[in-house]
Amino acid sequence: MTTENAFIADFPILDQQVNGHRLVYLDNAATSQKPLVVIEAMDKYYKTINANVHRGVHTLGSLATDAYENARLAVSTFIGAHDEREIIFTRGTTESLNMVAHGYARQHVHAGDEIIITLMEHHSNLIPWQQVANATGATLTYLPLLDDGTISLEDVREMVTDRTKIIAMTQCSNVLGTINPIKEVAKIAHEHGAILVVDGAQSVPHMKVDVQELDCDFLAFSGHKMMGPTGIGVLYGKMEVLEKMEPVHYGGEMIETVELFQSTWKDIPYRFEGGTPIIAGAVGLHAAISYIESIGMNVIEEHDHRLTAYALEKLSAIEGLTIYGPQHDRGALVTFNVEGVHPHDVATVLDTEGIAIRAGHHCAQPLMRYLDVAATARASFYLFNTLQDIDILVDALQKTKEYFGYATR
Amino acid sequence: MQLDELYREVIMDHYMHPRNQGQIEGDALSIDLKNPTCGDEITLQLHVEDGVVQDVRFKGAGCSISMASASMMTEAVRGKSVEEAMKISDEFRKLMKGEEANEELLDDLEALSGVCRFPARIKCATLAWNALDKTVKNSEKGE
Numbered sequence: 001m002t003t004e005n006a007f008i009a010d011f012p013i014l015d016q017q018v019n020g021h022r023l024v025y026l027d028n029a030a031t032s033q034k035p036l037v038v039i040e041a042m043d044k045y046y047k048t049i050n051a052n053v054h055r056g057v058h059t060l061g062s063l064a065t066d067a068y069e070n071a072r073l074a075v076s077t078f079i080g081a082h083d084e085r086e087i088i089f090t091r092g093t094t095e096s097l098n099m100v101a102h103g104y105a106r107q108h109v110h111a112g113d114e115i116i117i118t119l120m121e122h123h124s125n126l127i128p129w130q131q132v133a134n135a136t137g138a139t140l141t142y143l144p145l146l147d148d149g150t151i152s153l154e155d156v157r158e159m160v161t162d163r164t165k166i167i168a169m170t171q172c173s174n175v176l177g178t179i180n181p182i183k184e185v186a187k188i189a190h191e192h193g194a195i196l197v198v199d200g201a202q203s204v205p206h207m208k209v210d211v212q213e214l215d216c217d218f219l220a221f222s223g224h225k226m227m228g229p230t231g232i233g234v235l236y237g238k239m240e241v242l243e244k245m246e247p248v249h250y251g252g253e254m255i256e257t258v259e260l261f262q263s264t265w266k267d268i269p270y271r272f273e274g275g276t277p278i279i280a281g282a283v284g285l286h287a288a289i290s291y292i293e294s295i296g297m298n299v300i301e302e303h304d305h306r307l308t309a310y311a312l313e314k315l316s317a318i319e320g321l322t323i324y325g326p327q328h329d330r331g332a333l334v335t336f337n338v339e340g341v342h343p344h345d346v347a348t349v350l351d352t353e354g355i356a357i358r359a360g361h362h363c364a365q366p367l368m369r370y371l372d373v374a375a376t377a378r379a380s381f382y383l384f385n386t387l388q389d390i391d392i393l394v395d396a397l398q399k400t401k402e403y404f405g406y407a408t409r
Numbered sequence: 410m411q412l413d414e415l416y417r418e419v420i421m422d423h424y425m426h427p428r429n430q431g432q433i434e435g436d437a438l439s440i441d442l443k444n445p446t447c448g449d450e451i452t453l454q455l456h457v458e459d460g461v462v463q464d465v466r467f468k469g470a471g472c473s474i475s476m477a478s479a480s481m482m483t484e485a486v487r488g489k490s491v492e493e494a495m496k497i498s499d500e501f502r503k504l505m506k507g508e509e510a511n512e513e514l515l516d517d518l519e520a521l522s523g524v525c526r527f528p529a530r531i532k533c534a535t536l537a538w539n540a541l542d543k544t545v546k547n548s549e550k551g552e
Contacts, residue, residue: 344471344472344474345416345474349412352411359447360447361447374450374470
């Protein structure tokens, strides 16, 4: 099996041994590794132009402001936004979704209204809606999952009514890998006057996402899952919905005038970015986007598909291994359980072989309950992974089975 | 890191054949505890009379380390005074930190010493002991 992968050399962290073995990093759905260009871009920012943005009259202040605003422009182009003012920088997907829940939903959802989410949501796209429903008296309903871990548009059509104000849905499940039909759901939502909030944490890093084509109203995603730094994320909102959203972080940088008892806000998007923004993080995210664009999202997507299909094929052949989620059209991850071995024990055995996977409930407890498992193991891929990485995973899983088969005899 | 340092024979034996599993009929102190990061859970029941742990039972779901540790904990504290049980708990926590601990008090629990070299698994091993401590504390508060 070929180990040739031109991208590996771009990731300094991969050049190391973990527990005496070459590091095989298969936890990209939790956070991806960073190419040197991202690390260097942030390094260079701090070494050469660090200053606060939007206020300094001095030269560095202008350079830092340019760097920050260029990052906004890069994100805007990357996801096909109509206008870069529709891009709000946040700490990550969680903060983005909470901003929509607090700043938009709490203003526009009332008792008797409905919020619809799916059973496959990450806690960050579930708890904010629970809280909105509890505070406003709106009803929270869950779209059911079909046996293969997908949702049906018929169910969506049936459940959405004129009382539905918000549909919130992940574009790609962090557990099942399911890709949801966002464009179609947006159409149904809009026919009923509802808005669609999309959790793009797992999709934006791995596939071409065009917000105008999808016609979603909000899209939330994180920098660190797309080879950018931690601590920077994005909330995209259509200008017409952003105009109806209230700021949630009051303070510096977001005001126009402050009186003793009243204040007015800056224009969109600045009114949503209270406090000194995550400047170096935005610079790092910009570098990550440039890196992705230099390779081509289609190349990354094809690579991910090849790895995922190969992993599904190889893992399916292991006796006693259960794989969750659809067989086809899925994200770059495979969630599974080994019969008779708890996922924690699986992860520990793999770790001794230098393989990093995730074990646990993946911040999706309602989904785990639906699948009737306490926890699962998950391997997730990105462009620096190889078919050989998957072969190593498969061998180590066989070893795990043997070890526990022997140890528990 | 050697797997056998973690998964000692005595641990696997407790995992496969847990002791004191089930429920106490009648009066008992009871607690449900979850490890929120991983989903492991335990229900622990203690029947204390005259300051002595007369009976102790657990039910739970989790990995080999958490379930074996629970089983071994019940064996270690059954028949002991609450005070002694708390002493064992303290020593067990030292063991998990890789600190020197009282081998005599710990006895079989020494087998779990390898866990401290797998930092991600320490919370698995301590779940049942946290349940024990909380149950005792709750009962003291109630008195």
